[in-house]
Amino acid sequence: MGGSVQRAFLIAVVGATLGLVANAVSPKRVPYITPPVVELPATDFIPLDEAKKAWESGVFFLDARSPADYEAGHIANAFSLPAEEFQEHYGPIAAMITTDMNIVAYCNGLECDLSKDLKKQLNELGYAKVRILQNGWTVWTNAAYATSKGKQP
Amino acid sequence: VKKFNFLLRLIIGGWFLYFGLLKIVEPSTIGPWQVPVIGQIDPVPVPTLHWDTPDNFAKNIGNFRMVPRAALNLMAITLPWIEVLAGFMLIVGFWKRPSALLIAAMLAVFLVAIGQAVYRHLDIRCGCEGTTGGRKVGTVALVEDGLGFLAALWLSFWYKK
Numbered sequence: 001m002g003g004s005v006q007r008a009f010l011i012a013v014v015g016a017t018l019g020l021v022a023n024a025v026s027p028k029r030v031p032y033i034t035p036p037v038v039e040l041p042a043t044d045f046i047p048l049d050e051a052k053k054a055w056e057s058g059v060f061f062l063d064a065r066s067p068a069d070y071e072a073g074h075i076a077n078a079f080s081l082p083a084e085e086f087q088e089h090y091g092p093i094a095a096m097i098t099t100d101m102n103i104v105a106y107c108n109g110l111e112c113d114l115s116k117d118l119k120k121q122l123n124e125l126g127y128a129k130v131r132i133l134q135n136g137w138t139v140w141t142n143a144a145y146a147t148s149k150g151k152q153p
Numbered sequence: 154v155k156k157f158n159f160l161l162r163l164i165i166g167g168w169f170l171y172f173g174l175l176k177i178v179e180p181s182t183i184g185p186w187q188v189p190v191i192g193q194i195d196p197v198p199v200p201t202l203h204w205d206t207p208d209n210f211a212k213n214i215g216n217f218r219m220v221p222r223a224a225l226n227l228m229a230i231t232l233p234w235i236e237v238l239a240g241f242m243l244i245v246g247f248w249k250r251p252s253a254l255l256i257a258a259m260l261a262v263f264l265v266a267i268g269q270a271v272y273r274h275l276d277i278r279c280g281c282e283g284t285t286g287g288r289k290v291g292t293v294a295l296v297e298d299g300l301g302f303l304a305a306l307w308l309s310f311w312y313k314k
Contacts, residue, residue: 004250004251004254004309004313005251005254006251007248007250007251008251008252008254008255008258009255010251011235011238011239011242011248011251011252011255012235012239012255014238015231015234015235015236015237015238015239016231016234016235018234018238019230019231019232019233019234019235020230020231022177022204022230022234023207023230026204027204028204028205028206028207028208030206030207030208030211030226030229030230031226032226032227032230033223033224033226033227034211034222034223034224034225034226034227036222036223037222084209113212
């Protein structure tokens with residue numbers, strides 16, 4: 001018993017070492033200690049009332065959640081661009097937006113990072129005017145604003 | 154029983170090997186559709202593996218709210234390799250009992266993680282199967298891991314000399 005536990009521990013140590021070595025040589029290496037969260041400036045967010053006005057004036061809304069979540073219900077007229085599957089879904093969206101357009105990204109939950117991820121990815125591509133409606137789906141539905149269901153039109 | 158145990162080793166070991174690998178290289182670079190077919194008219198390029206970034210997996214682990222943020226990267230860097238190594242050793246049959254024990258221990262930890270997430274109604278993806286896509290964590294993952302845990306435990310008892 002003792003020998004096996006020690007050996008199991010040894011496997012874990014060797015595996016962990018491999019991981020450390022792999023990270024050291026990987027072009028996509030990350031720091032060993034996770035850096036603290038960088039808080040986005042308040043100007044990166046759009047308050048609900050402003051978002052509603054923007055929505056009424058036809059501003060482009062992007063749903064950063066999964067396609068399944070989008071299908072189950074989303075802000076009316078919003079398009080789906082899942083932050084976690086950006087590459088696969090970016091093509092059709094790219095045809096509809098330009099870099100100087102105002103864009104509102106949202107996901108759901110106060111600690112949801114998807115809209116932040118989406119904003120970051122869009123920013124890198126030159127879309128500078130992306131703002132986040134925090135806890136978007138919840139605050140939008142709580143306010144009983146227009147929503148719809150189903151797949152991407 | 155021997156055959157059954159062999160099969161069980163392949164399943165559990167393969168499970169860890171495959172899903173460990175998915176977290177190490179970009180998922181799109183492995184997959185059955187990229188296996189070159191011999192004799193096919195158009196030569197299919199041999200897939201080149203690309204490193205995946207541990208960022209996504211670190212985020213997945215973070216979603217469970219169990220590990221302090223500073224430790225997330227370190228876990229995401231090391232855990233997949235431990236899974237792969239343990240899975241590989243279980244398959245080839247070198248140090249069967251230790252690797253089964255290690256897998257059982259990992260699954261026990263995952264079980265606790267998933268269990269508390271379900272209990273707290275955390276809406277997260279479990280990161281069990283590579284890092285992109287993935288399902289919402291729920292009772293299915295719980296049952297899967299539970300079965301895996303029992304199987305690994307069974308193996309580690311069976312291979313007790």
